[in-house]
Amino acid sequence: MCVAALIALIAAVGGAAAQPGRRAISIIVSGGTVITENGARQVLAPGSVAIDGTDIVDVGTPDAMAAKYQARESVDARGQVVLPGLINTHTHAPMVMYRGLADDLALMDWLQQYIFPAEAKTVSPEMVRIGTRLAALEMIESGTTTFVDMYYFEEEIARAAFGAGLRGVLGQTIIQFPVADAKTPADGLARAERFIREFNDNGLIVPAVAPHALYTNDLATLTASAELGRKYGVPVLIHFAETEDEVRTAREK
Numbered sequence: 001m002c003v004a005a006l007i008a009l010i011a012a013v014g015g016a017a018a019q020p021g022r023r024a025i026s027i028i029v030s031g032g033t034v035i036t037e038n039g040a041r042q043v044l045a046p047g048s049v050a051i052d053g054t055d056i057v058d059v060g061t062p063d064a065m066a067a068k069y070q071a072r073e074s075v076d077a078r079g080q081v082v083l084p085g086l087i088n089t090h091t092h093a094p095m096v097m098y099r100g101l102a103d104d105l106a107l108m109d110w111l112q113q114y115i116f117p118a119e120a121k122t123v124s125p126e127m128v129r130i131g132t133r134l135a136a137l138e139m140i141e142s143g144t145t146t147f148v149d150m151y152y153f154e155e156e157i158a159r160a161a162f163g164a165g166l167r168g169v170l171g172q173t174i175i176q177f178p179v180a181d182a183k184t185p186a187d188g189l190a191r192a193e194r195f196i197r198e199f200n201d202n203g204l205i206v207p208a209v210a211p212h213a214l215y216t217n218d219l220a221t222l223t224a225s226a227e228l229g230r231k232y233g234v235p236v237l238i239h240f241a242e243t244e245d246e247v248r249t250a251r252e253k
């Protein structure tokens, strides 16, 4: 729901309640430059944001908001910017563990000579859990509140993200060769289906199917991945057209 709609909703609720005095809420963030991203792209400098439970309930000038709300917790945001959370639209969170392993290489050299061999030796539920918790800390610290991910043991990533209070569009990887969590693409597809069933009703997690790429899956696996996505109405995530080589290979196939 957009902020403008939220404000309209709150105005209606406030009118219906018609109680004297200020409304009790959980948190007020006051005094910062508030970038609303509402329909009018309104920027309040200074502004305040009222939060109750999991909802942003109102945005306005600090004086107006102080007159309307009694917050249990106040955050002084003077000198800071308050804006909607950033969204990381593509990552593999546990790969923070490989930071510095190999950089500035062509994609296929990086993958085939360094990353795939390292993953074959080190990917485990524990590695994925620890890596995601580190990545979650870094994302939160830099203002990221939602991330799109594709990796192995994706259920560990989902649990760590949920535990950290992050939103995630998270895809169980499907790949043609044997990997840590699946010996065959059929194993990967079965895993993906279990993952979707487990997290389909989670308030923060959107489960997805993630065939790795055109160059790491055959046509049957790609087709089955798409069918699985359609069966449950979930997103399908895939690496696509990352390099000129990949585009050329895809066209040849």
Ligand SMILES: [Zn+2]
Pocket (backbone or CB within 6 Å): 090, 091, 092, 239
């Ligand atoms: Zn990627």
